[in-house]
Amino acid sequence: MVHKSALDPLRVLAIASQALGFILIFVLGTILESPRPWQGLTLAIMLVVALSVAVARRYRNNRLQKQRDERRERLLSDDEH
Numbered sequence: 001m002v003h004k005s006a007l008d009p010l011r012v013l014a015i016a017s018q019a020l021g022f023i024l025i026f027v028l029g030t031i032l033e034s035p036r037p038w039q040g041l042t043l044a045i046m047l048v049v050a051l052s053v054a055v056a057r058r059y060r061n062n063r064l065q066k067q068r069d070e071r072r073e074r075l076l077s078d079d080e081h
Contacts, residue, residue: 010060014053021046 024042028035 010053010057014050017049017053018046021049 021042025039028038028042032038
């Protein structure tokens with residue numbers, strides 16, 4: 001059985017970046033007279049980080065699945081001999 005860590009770094013990064021982004025959007029709206037371009041840039045950065053985390057998670061899951069499949073194949077081939 002695979003041990004799942006209680007603290008997933010990708011999940012922490014995703015949550016922290018989104019929280020920081022929303023706080024920054026709110027702060028920009030209160031301190032700037034024309035915050036829209038900066039809020040848009042902040043939102044774009046938030047989306048890039050979210051997509052990067054999704055790609056990293058997909059890559060990690062695919063790599064783990066490949067390792068499990070290779071291990072299963074080795075075990076099956078060892079049983080046959």
